[in-house]
Amino acid sequence: MDCVYLGTEQAENVLVVTSGTHGVELLPGSACQFALLDSGALDPKRLPENIAVVLIHGINPWGAAYRRRNTEDNVDLCRNFVDFEQDLPVNSAYADIHDTIHALELDQVRDFVERSVGQNNTASFMNAVMGGQYICSDGFSYGGEKACWSHSVLAEYLPTLQNGRKRIDFLDLHSGVGPYAYGSIVAVQRHAALKRAKQAYGGWLIAPREFAESKPDEFYDVTGHSADGYERILSGSDTCAVVLEFGTYPVTEVFTALLTDHLLYAAGSVNTELISEARDKLEELHCPENDCWREAIVQRCFQAFDQACTGLLAS
């Protein structure tokens, strides 16, 4: 995990831009961070007054290295930011489906996903399977039993930014959900933080906890989201943490690939051909080899960066 601080030490507002929470998604996230750097927009002399920017690159390095979603301990990092001092969230719908998933043969995965997603129950299926679970350490969407390495490193580093700041906001770069080449802003926080997010990014953002009925089915609420963690780690600070999610392929495609890779991993497969095929697929589904897609997401990142800066300075 690499980190760079750009701007003056005295800046009252900080924008933290993170990439690779889900390992394989580092590819577009990293491209955006480098594009911001290369453009000169982060030159301390060009940054808006009173704003410092922190780029944190590859917060899930193991996942990125192996082109997988999860961390080295089969943890979905974006489900790991629960408070492990408290009772862990219960996802009984996952418990019902765990055995079914693990009994699937690889050539049955697509059918299973199409059946599960295609019967007007996308939202409940996605909540069960993607929402986060804390009971099956070999399962899908596992949130862990303690703060994983990436979580611990951030919990140690982020408070060092707090001293004397007015606001510390986050733009977390993800990919794989939503319309192709479209960058959706997702805000899981509520109340004052959501109000600030809307002020910065516009009223069209996706807020799965606030407007559960009106959100697109493929955007689901989760437990242990990084935004929950950053809010807790930086308690006492005014923090607005959003995800910029770059859409790629339909949910059935992405989910079939994620589940296939998960089953290979869970079975301890050493079939290098199958594994590399699965990881190539994941790479394409999170960072399409298409110049227009790549150009569009970088442009969207510049736009979101400007919106985030305007939001930080808004009264």
Ligand SMILES: [Zn+2]
């Ligand atoms: Zn992601």
